[in-house]
Amino acid sequence: MSEPELFSLTVPQLQEKLVTSGLSKTGRKADLVTRLLQAQGPAESASTMEDNTAAASKPVDHNPKNQLVKISFKSLEELEKTVRILEVEKGTRYSLTMEVPLTQAALTMLAGSPLGRELEVLDCRPEYEDRNPPVIDTSKVKFLKLRRLDLTHQAIKAVHLTADCFPLLEALSIDQPCARDPETFNTDLPNLCSMSFNFVTILDVKNFGRSLSRSPKLERFSGYKLWGLGRKAEHSLVLPSCISLDFYRSDDLRKLKLWAPRLEDLDLQACYSIKTVTLLDRRPNGFSGPEYQFTGEPSKFVVNCANTNEPGGNLVTSSRCKKVQRGVDFFRNTLSTNLREDMK
Numbered sequence: 001m002s003e004p005e006l007f008s009l010t011v012p013q014l015q016e017k018l019v020t021s022g023l024s025k026t027g028r029k030a031d032l033v034t035r036l037l038q039a040q041g042p043a044e045s046a047s048t049m050e051d052n053t054a055a056a057s058k059p060v061d062h063n064p065k066n067q068l069v070k071i072s073f074k075s076l077e078e079l080e081k082t083v084r085i086l087e088v089e090k091g092t093r094y095s096l097t098m099e100v101p102l103t104q105a106a107l108t109m110l111a112g113s114p115l116g117r118e119l120e121v122l123d124c125r126p127e128y129e130d131r132n133p134p135v136i137d138t139s140k141v142k143f144l145k146l147r148r149l150d151l152t153h154q155a156i157k158a159v160h161l162t163a164d165c166f167p168l169l170e171a172l173s174i175d176q177p178c179a180r181d182p183e184t185f186n187t188d189l190p191n192l193c194s195m196s197f198n199f200v201t202i203l204d205v206k207n208f209g210r211s212l213s214r215s216p217k218l219e220r221f222s223g224y225k226l227w228g229l230g231r232k233a234e235h236s237l238v239l240p241s242c243i244s245l246d247f248y249r250s251d252d253l254r255k256l257k258l259w260a261p262r263l264e265d266l267d268l269q270a271c272y273s274i275k276t277v278t279l280l281d282r283r284p285n286g287f288s289g290p291e292y293q294f295t296g297e298p299s300k301f302v303v304n305c306a307n308t309n310e311p312g313g314n315l316v317t318s319s320r321c322k323k324v325q326r327g328v329d330f331f332r333n334t335l336s337t338n339l340r341e342d343m344k
Helices: 003-007 011-020 029-040 076-085 104-112 114-118 208-213 330-334 337-343
Strands: 046-048 068-073 093-098 119-124 148-152 159-162 171-175 185-188 194-201 220-227 235-238 244-246 255-259 265-267 276-279 301-304 321-325
Touching: 003 029, 011 029, 011 220, 029 148, 068 076, 076 104, 076 114, 093 114, 104 114, 114 119, 185 208, 208 235
Parallel strands: 046 068, 068 093, 093 119, 119 148, 148 171, 159 185, 171 194, 194 220, 220 244, 235 255, 244 265, 255 276, 265 301, 301 321
Antiparallel strands: none
């Protein structure tokens, strides 16, 4: 699997793959993905540029344009220093990992820099800090070449990412934002293929369904312990490309209305409040562009209803539903008590 596909999986799903491969399942989500990528071999060649003045002060002209230059910083001071002196060659691909929380000032500086204008991957993975961490507002910045955004333990004002600021974004992952819950959910990302949330509570979810439906290329959505969805009675999702839709432990989710002609897996395990899921046979009005077109026979799918009641509506009675899984799957049955505690 590619890196974006792995990041779209939940932590339990990643750990299942690691166990199957005989690898350690401990660590943060980014560590699990890295371990799996290393085990399957490099999908693409990449070079790493360390943070030092000598390297930063020279143009990066030794790196072929199809390679990814990886940069990592352990302090905001290192970031500021390097951004100020780095001579960026236009067309070179960059990946940036931050091991400390970003401030809004640092994010704004990065977005306006030559590095930020060429950046394709931004991975924030500081240690978890619940005491007054800096909060970033993604609606205030633009990363026009960014293709992947991973925020782990980074406090954010809202899930706000739109096409005018993040037009090429393909993969989004938000994992355990610190100290505060995101205020709103508003995305408009036409190139997004995967979206993943872990341990996230959204305060205002009225635009959740509309946001996902504005990503017609979305193939995989994962919301492990994505809470707050019950603050709206029903969510309508129009997902012409979606293969996998996972709401495992989205406890307060109540009603779904779904058009997903390519769906193969729908996970409602431990969605304790789910009442109704209505599967639509036709594309709803308002989604008439070519990116929403579908021809051919709709796919068959599997529904996981373990630890919850089967929802009303036509989901499990549909001719497309080939299996309803009512028991906890093997992996989740074999998770140790300690591992469950680690994920809380």
